[in-house]
Amino acid sequence: MCTSHDPVRDEAAQAGAGRRSFLRATALLGAAATAGVAVPAGAEAAEKGGRRPDPESRRFTLAVMPDTQYLFDGPSIDAAPVEASLRYLLQHGRDENIVFLSHLGDLTQNGAEAEFAAIGAAFGILDRRGVGYSVLAGNHDVKSSTDDQRGPTPYLETFGPQRFRSTSTFGGASSDGYNTYHLFRAAGREWLVLALDWRLSDKGYAWAKDVLARHPRTPVVLTTHELVVEDDRLSDHGQQLWDRLIADHDQIFLTLNGHYWPAGRAVRTNAAGNEVHLHLTNYQNRYFGGAAMIRLYRFDLDRNVIDVETVSPWILGRAAEGLNALERQELELSGDADRFSVDIDFAARFAGFAPVPARPARPASKMLIPGTAAYWRFESAVSGTVRDLSGRGNDLTVVPVGGGTLGWSADHHPDQPGHGSLEFQGYKSPLKGAYLRTVDGAPLNSATFGNGYTIEVFYRLPADWDPAHHAWSGIVGRTGTGGAAGRTGDDPDEPLATLSLSDDREPQWAMRPLNQEGIATNWGQETPLETWWHLAVVNDGTRTTLYVEGCPVVRNPKAPAVGITSVGLPWLLGGYEYAGKTDQILHGRLGDVRIVSRALPVTAFMTH
Structure with missing residues (x-):
């Protein structure tokens, strides 16, 4: 509904300005991080201050970062691309209305302490600002033959529940620490991110179902490392997740996973007769291990759409130095699997578990x-x-x-x-x-x-x-x-x-x-x-x-x-x-x- 201050016009202008300022700002941030020079004043302000995203705006962005493992591989650690992406989230948290970041696992290549120390330090950029984010273990972060009952690991020491307890979005964790859930407010309501381990035990499934039961009216984005394997196909483990958890829980309307490449999408109809959108995003096979590519899921509840864009702030930031031949191909991805829109009538999709009450008649x-x-x-x-x-x-x-x-x-x-x-x-x-x-x-x-x-x-x-x-x-x-x-x-x-x-x-x-x-x-x-x-x-x-x-x-x-x-x-x-x-x-x-x-x-x- 339009009002005297016309929020639709204001937000549309805000979104356009955000995209333009993104290109300018990342050119500074990425170049500084790569060249080892002083970080620009704007980036320092992004880490130290700035405004929070608007929790009532009906336009908001969920950021997604898939497999970063090749950037944290033994002696060849390079945190600059991840840092550039995280600084982007801070620099544009307001104009893009970025409410949350989800990492999809395989943070590291070998799950080693030094690798986790490096990426843990990089994520300190968000910790210092109290910005909400989730991570989860991929098969390269832990022993791949184990499930969430594996016990202590460098992953758990670095990204266990203790790291998130001071963050306002942290909801809780399973007793083993490998599964977490996070709550954020956007478009005037509560949303839940369910971050699940590479492999769930029976205890893990029970915990996830309990979380959903305790938030019966909250729409859920499920993140995990493995689910979709290619367009319109789930992996064996992904099918198990669908059968044991997703299909019978109407709250889950979107799932995000990495692990496989190239990027792909699937749509399945759940037990309630509603569509669930399942997305695979992973760019580790591309130049510079994917260069910490991020997906921007721009929700618009007035247009009933999620617009998806895939960019590398680090590569865009290097433009001031002059890009090499491969970087020029990776500025931003525009293929059908990387830049697309998902039509969702949010009110109708959520009506089964969170119906919007009809406005009563007035005398x-x-x-x-x-x-x-x-x-x-x-x-x-x-x-x-x-x-x-x-x-x-x-x-x-x-x-x-x-x-x-x-x-x-x-x-x-x-x-x-x-x-x-x-x-x-x-x-x-x-x-x-x-x-x-x-x-x-x-x-x-x-x-x-x-x-x-x-x-x-x-x-x-x-x-x-x-x-x-x-x-x-x-x-x-x-x-x-x-x-x-x-x-x-x-x-x-x-x-x-x-x-x-x-x-x-x-x-x-x-x-x-x-x-x-x-x-x-x-x-x-x-x-x-x-x-x-x-x-x-x-x-x-x-x-x-x-x-x-x-x-x-x-x-x-x-x-x-x-x-x-x-x-x-x-x-x-x-x-x-x-x-x-x-x-x-x-x-x-x-x-x-x-x-x-x-x-x-x-x-x-x-x-x-």
Whole structure:
């Protein structure tokens, strides 16, 4: 929902700025780390200060780092690529809204103390800031023939639960220390990362199920070292994880693993009938052992998508020095397995374990704010008269055309005060349907709103809506023509005011103000079918602004428009007249309609 500070616009700008500043900043960070020169002031600030990510923003990023083992291999240890990636997370924690990092195992090549000492020191970059992250043991970090009951190891000494206990995201660990879970807040809710060992014992499976049982309403990203082996195929161990844990726990919607290459993806349907996305990401086979490539999973809960990007901050950072032939091929990866989007309707996907409670209906009295000229809502089938709930006598009567009738549905916009809608079944050629009109003598018929007005409506168009039969139907409008009012500019047969839907389903407010001869027109963008929409036309006594879902549209005229011309004739809901005759009838559902004789701010719309 748009508000006066327009967070959608702010966040989109933030995301674009983050990408641009990323390229600039990493050019400094990577070059400094590689050349052994002083770290730039911006990087020092990233480690010492900076702002936390926004836990309420509906756009956030989960960072993923796969196998780094070749960077920590006996005498050839080089921590610079990992450090560059971690500094990126700090430098851009705010503008990318990075909420968490998950390492997918095989931190080292041999699981040796010196190797773990080096990568443990690198991760101190995050520890010093209290940034949330998870790690897990891969087959190169521990003896590969063992499971999570293996006992003490250099991995456990370096990345055991003791390392994370002071971090706010740490949730807990299995008694053996090899399995952990982490909680972070993003998009206004809690999320869980379940970091599982290379091989789970029966105790490990029991622990994981207990964690899920104790967080029954929390969506879960499962991370482990081995699961997907290639596109659309799981390894034997991955199939075991699916059968014993993932399939029966609907909370797990995304899994991330390394171990194999090249990168790949699979989708499976769980026991609840929902899709689970399973992703393999590993670049150790590429130049410089993958150069600490990171995956950025950019969640956007408004667009219902996860946009995935794969980059190496270290290689990008070396651009200032001049890249070698292989580095130029690895700046960032753009193949289908490395840069892609995953469509997820988050509310629907999580509805089985964390349904969003429906907003309750609100009493009509709450909608009768000062200046209310008319208010209609449809919480039951219409028979006869629809009362104007403002008490001002602007009642409606049904006008059938060609034997048409009005239906009723409990369907409604999720933020609509009244829980119900009328179903209009208009059809052109031959004209058929039914609409509503204000009664003769209704005060609204002669009102001109010289000091401003706000008209609000909720509507939804069905899947079978088509422009040939349904375009240019009116949602709400005033009858009487420009010619009858002596306003002959433009088409004199057009009605004095109409909020209609074009052949592209664009809402259009076209009317004759008191201060001009011609028609003033506001245009919205195409509104998709089978979706509820809220429209508001707001005039402040000088200019008119059309809002779609609380967001101002681009085509709002700047010319002054004062009031609405009247010849004392009725208003219509669901109908449109041309040359004084019914010309089209709405094909769709219409919810609450309110007219207020003053300009309302967005925060006073019926959706609030």
